[in-house]
Amino acid sequence: MTDLDLRRLEAITDRLIAGHDRRDSPGVSVGVVRDGALVLHRSAGMASIELGVPVGPDTTFRIASVSKQFTCAAILMLAAEGKLSVTDPVQKYFPDMVEYEAPITIDHLMHNNSGLRDMLQNMAMGGCDLAIPIKLSDLVDSIMRQRTLNFTPGTRYLYSNSNFLLLGLIVEHVSGSKLADFLATRIFAPLGMNRTAMVDNPAAVVPRLATAYLPDGTGFRRAQHAYPIHGEGALVSSIVDLALWHRNYETGLVGGAALRVALEAQSTFPTRVTNHYARGLTISDVRGIRTVSHGGLWPGYVTEFLRIPALSTAIVVISNNGGTVPYRIGQQLLAALLDGAPHAYPVPARPDHLSAYVGRFIDPVAPQTIDFTLSPDGDLLGNQFGTPGPFKPMPDGRMAAARSAPDFTCRLIDDGAALDVEEDAGIVRRWERVLDDAPLPDDLAGIYVSDEMAARWVIAGPSVRVDGPVARTAVWSLEPLAPDLMRIVSSGSLGQSWMDAKLLRDDAGKVTGLLVNGGRVKRLELRRE
DSSP states (O other), X not given: OOHHHHHHHHHHHHHHHGGGOSTTSBOEEEEEEETTEEEEEEEESEEETTTTEEOOTTOBEEOGGGGHHHHHHHHHHHHHTTSOOTTSBGGGTOTTSOOOSSOOBHHHHHTTOSOOOOHHHHHHHTTOOTTSOOOHHHHHHHHHTOOSOSSSTTSOOOOOHHHHHHHHHHHHHHHSSOHHHHHIIIXXXXXXXXXXXXXXXXXXXXXXXOOOEEEETTEEXXXXXXXXXXXXXXXXXXXXXXXXXXXXXHHOTTTHHHHHHHHHOOOBOTTXXXXXXXXXXXXXXXXXXXXXXXXXXXXXXXXXXXXXXXXXXXXXXXXXXXXXXXXXXXXXXHHHHHTTOTTOOOOOOOOTTGGGGOEEEEETTTTEEEEEEEOTTSOEEEEETTEEEEEEEOTTSOEEEOSSSOOEEEEEEGGGTEEEEEEGGGOEEEEEEEOSOOOOOTTOOEEEEETTTTEEEEEETTEEEEEOSSOOOEEEEEEEEETTEEEEEEEETTEEEEEEEEEEEOTTOOEEEEEEEOSSOOSEEEEEO
């Protein structure tokens, strides 16, 4: 990287974070690593608004799911020592787990293709928000109660924190050490990552840790989070330390080159489509250039860790403002790096027919929905299960969800009456446009029970009262979508979200239950009492 290139990147970074450079705003920190050296490090905003402490070079943040690659690294180091095999069935370490129709292996956990439902969403569907204090055993129990899976292991991809909690516990079982101690001794200390530690207690006092905030009207409020955290997302770290971790991918000081190769190894689905999720890492193609990345999200903390091996470069963005989107900042810096880079194709032009997407579409089989709108700038925005995000044009004319996991692309068909959607594993389905909402079914009211969630949903009119294994205070609302199809809307620490549900009936038309889909819980059946 020439001095001119670096000055240009610094100017772009300063522009991207300028909106955070206030004493009444949480902050953001950005780093660019080139050839193993941290060549750019910029920060703006406050680590503590109350105390007037700005974000600086020594500020640490919870990096949430960026932790997953470290948990996988620990597993792979133990495998290299012959202490476990990635083909081991998970039940070898958790004998209380159900014997499913097809076995779940350690490798399925690392590749997010186990089919296990996400424990955080399991708890949420039982009415337990992230702000409610629970024990680690509550999360483990929510996994062990599962009698059915999202899909047969190895056949699909779906992100699930359950996988990485189990991986962390397997490290502890095999090594005889706490995961925190294993990571500190085997990875952080040798690499000089002195600002990095596994902190599983959300109430722990951590030196230099930025306070987590969420937008609240025109200001901010402290983010609430009370769940214990483990192998799925418990690390506290900094830009400087993540730069050291990136350098290890190039030097192999810890684990050698074999560790990098093993972490980036991908699996293949029965459809012969490659799983973009490697082992705690996402492999994506951006304008023809291979990238390796992972994001992190916890109430008030958001992270993007993005590597571009062909350029010997990494981009790290961390914020203590839950309203910030580090992924977009990282992608804009990546775009600047790719301008003029060999073999990088131009950014596809934005189609002029995006307004034709606006509206709601439903996959009646699942069921699941997506709502399309246009941003003030005319970009296409899609919202699934309450998680909004931009869609970007692809070279083949399709529109793709602009996130690190390329698991939803679509195009309009039948003059805009339907969507041709390709999901993970190359699964293609037709989604129908929803033109008019139907009323809620007259016979919907009743009690619906799930043993897997250990929860009762009491539906009366347009509301749902939830009695779960921990909390019994949640009340949600119902919105009709189509005959016997509805949206269940809830609010929590991360904002508003929804599930899509279908009323189940027997041959005589009598209601027997609900089939529910969330972002990370699929085809969960509740029976009607």
